[in-house]
Amino acid sequence: MANHDQNEKPGVFDNPRNVKRVIYGLYAVCAVVFALDIVSWIQGMAGAHELRHPERGWEGFPGFYAFYGFVACVLLVLVAREMRKVLMRREEYYDDE
Amino acid sequence: MMSSIPPAAVMILGAVLVPLLRGRLRTAYVLALPLAGLALVLSMGDTEFGKTTLFGYDMTLVRIDGLSRLFGWLFHIAAFIGLIFALRSPRNIEHPVALVYAGAAVGAVQAGDLITLFVFWEILAVSSVFLVWARAGERAFRAGMRYLVAQVGSGALLLVGILVYADAAGSVSFGDIGLDSPGGWLIMLAFGIKAAFPMLHTWLTDAYPESTFSGAVFLSAFTTKVAVYALARGFAGEDVLVWVGAAMTSFPIFYAVIENDLRRVLGYSMINQLGFMVCGIGIGTELAVNGAVAHAFNDVLFKGLLFMSMGAVLYRTGNINGSDLGGLYKSMPKTAGLCMVGAASISAFPLFSGFVSKSLVMGAALYEGYDVVWLMLLFASAGVFHHAGIKIPFFAFFSHDSGIRVKEAPGSMLIAMTVAAVLSMVNGIWPTLFLYPNLPYEVTYQPFTSAHVISQIQILFFSALAFCGLKLTGLYPPELRSVNLDVDWIVRRPLRRFALSLGGAGMALRGLVVRSGMAVTNRVVRTAERRTGPGGVLERTWSTSVSVLWAAALLAFLLILYFVR
Known part of the structure; x- marks a missing residue:
């Protein structure tokens, strides 16, 4: 194992523009799948049930999965942050056993 | 014969x-x-x-x-x-x-x-x-x-x-x-x-x-999957398992978010995946049990792949803490790529193996009217992507550059990871090749409907969006060198203090047990490693077997002491 020397070629993500590209790519994919969901919902309303076949009404609501995924992850992280206040100890906590 | x-x-x-x-x-x-x-x-x-x-x-x-x-x-x-x-x-x-x-x-x-x-x-x-x-x-x-x-x-x-x-x-x-x-x-x-x-x-x-x-690669493959099989054989359709399984999918992901040791993150993530299997066994219909078995099969491959990629990082850098790693995509690009195949598989990306097996369990939950359970499983699915799909590759290979420069993983490790990655993708792209036909019951489920694919891609990319947003706003908890208390704290702290309060004799005995146990296990490990000279083979195997015998006897003794302490 060695630390990097100054002459090495910079990595792809050392360029902040490439990081931005990834993030914008993510936004674009989110927009496209959300749009596709709306289209499929409209088709489902128009009677194309082979394209959209929700088991429950609320599951078929446009953007349900997008909303649920986003909110689930935000809640997950915010609750986990709070858990740290109660559960986190220094790394050597159990070392004196 | x-x-x-x-x-x-x-x-x-x-x-x-x-x-x-x-x-x-x-x-x-x-x-x-x-x-x-x-x-x-x-x-x-x-x-x-x-x-x-x-x-x-x-x-x-x-x-x-x-x-x-x-x-x-x-x-x-x-x-x-x-x-x-x-x-x-x-x-x-x-x-x-x-x-x-x-x-x-x-x-x-x-x-x-x-x-x-x-x-x-x-x-x-x-x-x-x-x-x-x-x-x-x-x-x-x-x-x-x-x-x-x-x-x-x-x-x-x-x-x-x-x-x-x-x-x-x-x-x-x-x-x-x-x-x-x-x-x-x-x-x-x-x-x-x-x-x-x-x-x-x-x-x-x-x-x-x-x-x-x-070692973690083997450990992740066998013990828990034997238990899943045993539950499927003995207790399929027991309603209590549905709820036990749903709890298993949900609680570990909170720990996975704040855990620093990336192999421990995978440990919590493993309980989450086992939860899907246990839940399927509890539902007990043909579709659900098929899902549990298929997911066990896929999990061994993709969780093995993830443990291998983290094992390779540990082998090369000597470290596996999220707080100390980062930027390894530069020196271990192949390992990074293979790790991401494992990450995509566990996250159930369409065309990766988790998608074709987890859907069976989730579909069964909805068909049998377990709506609340289904919502928990969906929450857990988003969470899996968050902590195993993104966190593992992100903090090891990307994130901020830790400055660590190592060699790529050795060829044998790359081969092992590639085999697991290829099998995960074969099962994901072509589940009817050998996974579905060999499940316990006939599979009529069709995972690749457009509605299903669109909903899964939505849940995954909006989870990624959440990660991205939390990271950019600084709300995402940083990786910190720490331990997080889990229920074993009860045994390791209050109960231990109680044992201590019983007097010095108990602790002295325990110290003796720990020291002699370590001496014996170290001896077994070392004896097994000792190189044999010409003609020394017989003598060496004799001493190994004697050591093993002693170790077994002492182990039994140790365990008794541990229980009565």
């Missing part, structure tokens, strides 16, 4: 010769054993043999049927992949131990009766602990000891359960057990310890990250 050899014997008995071999011959032999076992299992098809009667009970050594078939294949494949990965292990004890461990897993899933199951259940426990102890050092020894207490505890419960159950049922055949009798409850609890039920799970997240870089 061939058809009367129990498949488990190939790896278990074959392992005995491993310490005698050196160099390429040893490598070839070690890798040939799981392949030979796999060939034997495949040549047998569905069968039952090795029937005997003991104390008036009918026993069946080998039973291969719809439910145990895939598990038998899986454990040979997993052993093969793991052994390729472990070729670089400096611990010579790892190969024979892993072979015995894998063989015991095969024996357990092919056991036709509960007594045979119990025997292999115990071999699983005693062999696997050496994969933790092989790491050497006090930390690994203590973690291994706690692991062993849980595993042997599960074995003891199983034995008592079998006795109570056999007395009432008049049979030890291993079929549907159910929860109508106290024996059934005890047996389920024994299975539940090995399946990492909530509150009984800490042995897993405690010991797996303390094992060697390759």
Whole structure:
């Protein structure tokens, strides 16, 4: 194992523009799948049930999965942050056993 | 003649010769054993043999049927992949131990009766602990000891359960057990310890990250999947398992978000995946049990792949903390790529294996009217992507550049990871090739409908969006060097203090136990590693077996002391 020397070629993500590209790519994919969901919902309303076949009404609501995924992850992280206040100890906590 | 050899014997008995071999011959032999076992299992098809009667009970050594078939294949494949990965292990004890461990897993899933199951259940426990102890050092020894207490505890419960159950049922055949009798409850609890039920799970997240870089790969494959199989065989359709499984999918992901040791993150993530299987078993319909078995099969491959990628990072950098790593995509690009295949598979991206197996369980939950459970599973699915799909590759290979520069993982490790990655993708792209046709029941489910694919892609990319937003706004909790308290704290702190308060004698005795136990296990590990000179082979094997015998005797003594302390 060695630390990097100054002459090495910079990595792809050392360029902040490439990081931005990834993030914008993510936004674009989110927009496209959300749009596709709306289209499929409209088709489902128009009677194309082979394209959209929700088991429950609320599951078929446009953007349900997008909303649920986003909110689930935000809640997950915010609750986990709070858990740290109660559960986190220094790394050597159990070392004196 | 061939058809009367129990498949488990190939790896278990074959392992005995491993310490005698050196160099390429040893490598070839070690890798040939799981392949030979796999060939034997495949040549047998569905069968039952090795029937005997003991104390008036009918026993069946080998039973291969719809439910145990895939598990038998899986454990040979997993052993093969793991052994390729472990070729670089400096611990010579790892190969024979892993072979015995894998063989015991095969024996357990092919056991036709509960007594045979119990025997292999115990071999699983005693062999696997050496994969933790092989790491050497006090930390690994203590973690291994706690692991062993849980595993042997599960074995003891199983034995008592079998006795109570056999007395009432008049049979030890291993079929549907159910929860109508106290024996059934005890047996389920024994299975539940090995399946990492909530509150009984800490042995897993405690010991797996303390094992060697390759040990965790084996550990993640066998013990818990044997337990999943056992639950599916004995307790399919027990409603309580639906809720136990749903809890298992949900609670560990919170820990996974704040955990710093990336192999411990994978440990928590493993409980989450086991939750999907346990839930499917609890639902108990053909679709749900198919889902549980298919997911067990896929999980061994992709979780093995993730543990291998983190093992390779640990092997090269000597570190596995999220707080200390980052930027490794520059020096380990192939490992990073393979890790991301594992990440995509566990996250159930369409065309990766998790998608075609998790959907079976989730579909079944909805069809059977478990709406709340389904919402929990959906929450957990988003969470999996968050902590295993993004966090693992992000903090190891990307994030801020830690400045660590190492060599790419060795060729043998890359080969092992590639095999797992290819199998994960084959199952994901073409589930009807060999996964679906070999499940316990016929599969009529179609995972690749456009609605299903669109909803899954939505949930995944909006989870990624959440990660991105939380990271950019600084709300995402930073990786910190720390430990997080889990339920094992109760044993390790208040109960320990109570033992301390009983007086110095108890602690002095415990110190003696720990020291002598470490001395013995270190001796076993070292003896197994000692190079043999010409003509020294016989003497060496003699001393190894004597050491092992002593270790076994002392282990029994240690465990008794640990329990009565």
